Amino acid sequence: MNYIFDGIKDAFELIFSLDKELYEIILLSLFVSFTATFISLIISVPTGLMMATHEFKFKRFTSKILYSLMGLPPVVLGLFVFLILARNGPLGTFQLLFTPSAMIIAQVLLVTPIITSLILNNCSDISKEIISTCRTLGANRFEILIKLIKEVKVYLFIALVAGFSRAISEVGAVMIVGGNIKGQTRVMTTFIALNNSQGNYAKSIAMGLVLISLSFIFNSIAYHYVIGDKL
Amino acid sequence: MKIEINKLKKYYQNKLILDINNVVFNKNMTYCIKGRNGSGKTTLLQIIANLMLYDKGEILYDNKLMHYEFMKDITYVSQNPYIFNGTVYDNIYYPLKIRKSDASKLENKVYAYLEYFEIDHIKNQLAKKCSSGEKMKIALARSLIFKPKLLLLDEPTTNLDIESIEKLKAILLKIKKQTTIIFVSHQIDFINAISDKQFILKDTLLEMGEKSV
Numbered sequence A: 001m002n003y004i005f006d007g008i009k010d011a012f013e014l015i016f017s018l019d020k021e022l023y024e025i026i027l028l029s030l031f032v033s034f035t036a037t038f039i040s041l042i043i044s045v046p047t048g049l050m051m052a053t054h055e056f057k058f059k060r061f062t063s064k065i066l067y068s069l070m071g072l073p074p075v076v077l078g079l080f081v082f083l084i085l086a087r088n089g090p091l092g093t094f095q096l097l098f099t100p101s102a103m104i105i106a107q108v109l110l111v112t113p114i115i116t117s118l119i120l121n122n123c124s125d126i127s128k129e130i131i132s133t134c135r136t137l138g139a140n141r142f143e144i145l146i147k148l149i150k151e152v153k154v155y156l157f158i159a160l161v162a163g164f165s166r167a168i169s170e171v172g173a174v175m176i177v178g179g180n181i182k183g184q185t186r187v188m189t190t191f192i193a194l195n196n197s198q199g200n201y202a203k204s205i206a207m208g209l210v211l212i213s214l215s216f217i218f219n220s221i222a223y224h225y226v227i228g229d230k231l
Numbered sequence B: 001m002k003i004e005i006n007k008l009k010k011y012y013q014n015k016l017i018l019d020i021n022n023v024v025f026n027k028n029m030t031y032c033i034k035g036r037n038g039s040g041k042t043t044l045l046q047i048i049a050n051l052m053l054y055d056k057g058e059i060l061y062d063n064k065l066m067h068y069e070f071m072k073d074i075t076y077v078s079q080n081p082y083i084f085n086g087t088v089y090d091n092i093y094y095p096l097k098i099r100k101s102d103a104s105k106l107e108n109k110v111y112a113y114l115e116y117f118e119i120d121h122i123k124n125q126l127a128k129k130c131s132s133g134e135k136m137k138i139a140l141a142r143s144l145i146f147k148p149k150l151l152l153l154d155e156p157t158t159n160l161d162i163e164s165i166e167k168l169k170a171i172l173l174k175i176k177k178q179t180t181i182i183f184v185s186h187q188i189d190f191i192n193a194i195s196d197k198q199f200i201l202k203d204t205l206l207e208m209g210e211k212s213v
């Protein structure tokens, strides 16, 4: 049992000693996942809202596919991105494998279906009502769009937090496409996995604590905006 | 605004809901549409409001087909209206804001409606938290404030108390000379007080009804 308490003690020492390696990894993780979530948002918000507010052929089918993609195993997705980016692969000439860009690409693919699907499911009914109401009050297309985004921003935010949480806590895909290279593509989750397998419990516990705190912070912000508003 | 419906058909999943051969709603007249639950009254109002597609036929607005410019003069108040985030004031102010009318006069206008419907004491309250009756009043004020030429009301008296129904009656009587009003209601007193003509929607058909006692 002692290794646990020693691990926790050493972990706090590491965190408060501002260990350079630790903080570089945290920053890289945040950078990769923020960028990936941001790119996903640019894709998902228009797509999700378009799908929510329009009727088109295969709507149910598309929504089903999106839903299944939400549960795609990250390792498989990582493998897929790996094959595409590998030196002999279709995008091999860009030499992106084992770079942060590769990790961003993998996370974008992982998170976009989640965000799109959440927006679609949460906004479908309410969006139609909002659009009808705006139209009966004489709003034009642009004014309707502005109002729509203002009215559903809570749902956009829920989707954003869910997407980001998924991105930052994911190991499999970033391990495969990033390669967990020290100082280059090592992120929080791969750091934990590596140090744990090497028996450096203090380091893995320290990073685990940081990861938990970060996701706690993001989720409480979400709670504050979303559920706190409704209670 | 004059409305003319020609050979209109509306289906929901192959089930015929509306089959209206020819009906004219004349300019600045007030019409009531009665009918049993599920007879298609809401569907008809939403079609006239250009919120819902129909399958056959045409509707003419002042002898023209629907054009998006008309939407500025048409309004529809739903049975359970959607209320925007923000305060009661913000909700009623919205149609004026998008019309960019003279800013100095706006506030007074909003206050006039808030006072008329006796919701001025909650003007800064979050509108989503209002009671059903209060929400109906917000929706009515929000639609009346920009002086539409065609006013479509779907059971506006539901959730309103007796005094508020009287207020609604009074304001509709006041504006009916400049507005075409088509409303759905089950309240005989209310119907008789404001309608010039009555229709009954029954078995997909819209028929002229005699004025009931």
Ligand SMILES: Nc1ncnc2c1ncn2[C@@H]1O[C@H](COP(=O)(O)OP(=O)(O)OP(=O)(O)O)[C@@H](O)[C@H]1O
Pocket: B012, B013, B017, B035, B036, B037, B038, B039, B040, B041, B042, B043, B044, B079
């Ligand atoms: N989106 C829809 N899909 C399928 N059926 C629908 C849809 N909307 C309405 N209906 C059906 O069409 C019929 C007419 O509905 P509508 O809401 O127009 O009735 P209504 O006369 O307004 O009834 P109420 O007095 O209860 O408000 C009902 O039988 C309803 O079940």
Ligand SMILES: [Mg+2]
Pocket: B041, B042, B043, B079, B154
């Ligand atoms: Mg109805």
